[in-house]
Amino acid sequence: MSVRHAILGLLAEGPLHGYELRSAYENELVPQSRLNAGQVYATLDRLLRDGLVHHEVVAQNDRPDKKVFALTAQGRDELGRWLGHASKVDLDLRNETFLKLMVARRLPEGDWRGVIALERRGAFERLHQATQARARADRDATPLSITLLLDLAVLKLEGLLEWLDRCEEALGKETP
């Protein structure tokens, strides 16, 4: 995920100043996320440097002047290029569960069954939350951005649980 391109995308809808950018990101684009102010301005600086955005200063009466950012033609091109290319799929293959299992199976006292049980419990707890949150989302007219993220969470957790079943089966065959 790229904050850089998210900012380009938000600016494509119209000029925004820094604070507006940040709240649009957190509330509309990626719900329930945190984007710190420093990260926003650092990214904007890089975009200015690369000529993808430009800014103008708007004078305010009782406050310091504020900078309003807008997309350049070059910036619009870069946004189009990003949207037009496949993202690198985030598989998260070498995760911590995997590592624990690999370690546990090598140790003579390694309790890989315990590892699986624990991981499974964790996954089920979160799946329990996610499935029901997803069910409520349909009832409560939750924004689409949230329901889609919940779907992704449910499906990933399901995948993880199925993978744990396979691990259990395969490791069980190795050490009966």
Next chain:
Amino acid sequence: MTTTGTRTTAIALHGVHKVFGESSTRVEALAGIDLDVGAGEFVAIMGPSGSGKSTLLHLIGGLDVATSGTVAVGGEDLASLNDDQLTMLRRRKIGFVFQAYNLVSVLTAIENVALPLIIDGIAESRANERAGRALDLVGLGSRPDHRPGEMSGGEQQRIAIARSLVAEPVLLLADEPTGNLDSVTGDQTMRLLRRLVDEEGQTVIMVTHDARDAAMADRIVRLRDGRIVEEQTLPPVKSGADVLASLEGLDAPEDAP
């Protein structure tokens, strides 16, 4: 009924064994099960194929009898009941939902739902009235006169759920209720069961091998070779937004400089 803490116990199993066949064909489908389910609880039974899930459900529902141990439903020990009494238990206290829906094809939706009441000798008008309410509960109140053949799998399963509820049973038993459904209608079915638990206080015991379905329950019981190998009580659910907040990975990643 027995009481544990503040909650009444819907079912209680102690040291339950179930053996099929003899000598060379002997199979111990259940090898010592202890399980209590409180009223209004939603329990999912998981486990690999052949681990004894269905057998357990059949014993609880009075469709079969345990080889040893006690199975009590609503405080009543099933071992003390004869065949007719078991039939009455199924009629008044248990609702079954099967993987294959098992609707009667020559009967309409409402007639299928009313069937347990008709079997119980309740007058047709009264039975239809109650069946209509059960159909409303599963969201099919507008289609009482359709035959099963004219309905989708998901709708048929909802009819089957309405039928299992119509006699207001103590216990609803479901054996892989989403097994024949696609994931969307499967989800709808699961949400319906969840809603019955949350809003009607229905006690539900469901067998499934689908993690997503099991995660809808309050408790997961895992069977293996006829034994309970794991039990997990799932914490109460937060709001949708809170859930998202608790799922990491949504914070903005650091871009490479």
Next chain:
Amino acid sequence: MKWSYSLRELRRRPLRSGLTLTGITIGVAAMLSIAITIETTRRAYGDMYTTLAGRAALEVVAIGDGGFDAALVDQLSGTDGVAVAAPVVQMPAVMIGPKGRLVVMVIGIDPERDTAVRDLKLRAGKALAPGGAVVLLDAAFAAANGIGVGDDAPVITRTGGVRLTVCGLMEPGPISAFNAGAVVVMPLSTAKKRFGLGDQINSVQLVLEDDDRANAIRQAVQTSLPDGLSVRPPAARADLVRDTLLSTEQALQSFSIMSLVAGAFIILNTFLMNLAERRRQLALIRALGGTGKQVQWWLLREALLLGLTGTAIGIPLGWLMSFGMLGSMQTLMGVKLSAPVPGVMPFVAAAILGPVMALAATWVPARRAGREPPLNGLTAAAGTDAIESVRRWPLVVGVICITLMAGICVILVGEHLPQRSNEKILPAGMALLMIGGILVMPYLLMPVLRMVVWGLGPFMGFEGRMAARHLDRRRVRTALTAGVLFVAIVISIGFGNQIRSNLRDMDTWYERTFVGD
């Protein structure tokens, strides 16, 4: 449970239900029409003899309707309470008329004594004179065959032929009503002499001084009679002529019973088919809290519905069929039969039999279905039924049935029983044999089927082997189907044979008399 649910189950398989219905309908219709035909025929014979007997309240006949010594007439005349004892001889004959051969009944009477028994009104010519070589004919019969007073009447019987003269023509009356007018009345002495009958007569008709005392007189006469003779009201004599009727009646009754049994087997067969398909549904009813009794009753109700409907169609159909059957009887027996007599009993019997047959055929399997634990049907994959186990009781019952039938055969052949009980026993025996045969059939059928499969194996191909396996899996039904086919074949062959042999009897008799000419 509602009756309309049962109706819907039946309508779900219109073809199968239709077939079952046809089975019941045919069974009921056959049973009813045959009962009516037999009753009508018997009554016709009864009426015939009553008319013939005129004022005689009793008659003496030989058991089996054979001849006996005329010396008895004098003894009977002297009996207290008997006013007149009139001897009669009768035999079938052929008369050669101007238009060809006519099948007639020769009746020899004693012209003097006979006037006390019946009035023979003449339309033309004069009455019989004792010992004369003359005959009386029915006026209508004579006219129809172009015979007049004074014509020659050559008459041939089994025992000889004579040339007689027509002396008179009778108005319709007691004798001419007999055998649809095809009668040749002659003096008894002439008949005895010319046909070489010696002193044999067929019956003695008794006119009583007081008919109210008929019972007492009958007892008195009976005790004085030698063995083999019997005194009875004239209508009862119809029972004795039944050797002519007997084989036909037996054929009809066997046919009637076999159609019922075949109907029952058809019901049973389709019922078993339904049960196999509906295991899951029935198990579901049990799981939802239906008792075994409820399931059994639900199933039986479907059979009962078919039984009632089949009966409702079968009764009018049977009534219609009885007209055709009586027509055939008339041709076959050479007697004039009235319209069918709608006695109450055959209808009551048919109305009860249809539903009872349907219930009887399905009772055992329905009860078994009700007793099956619900889990068996629920866990079985949809539509599959377990391989039917062949039980031992059908074999035992079947063998008992066949043994009983064999016993009956021995008794019949040994003639230990009076002939009249034959007709009651034989059809029942046939039914026993058939039920036994069908029950034993699975045990014979399966080895035969396997041998056929083994022999044809290389030529049958995949489909053939699958079909054989299927038949093997549903043994009871396969055996039933074979049984029904078997019954149908037995009925057609047996029934056809009976009628043919009856016709042949007549043919040989014709031939013999012809040769004798």
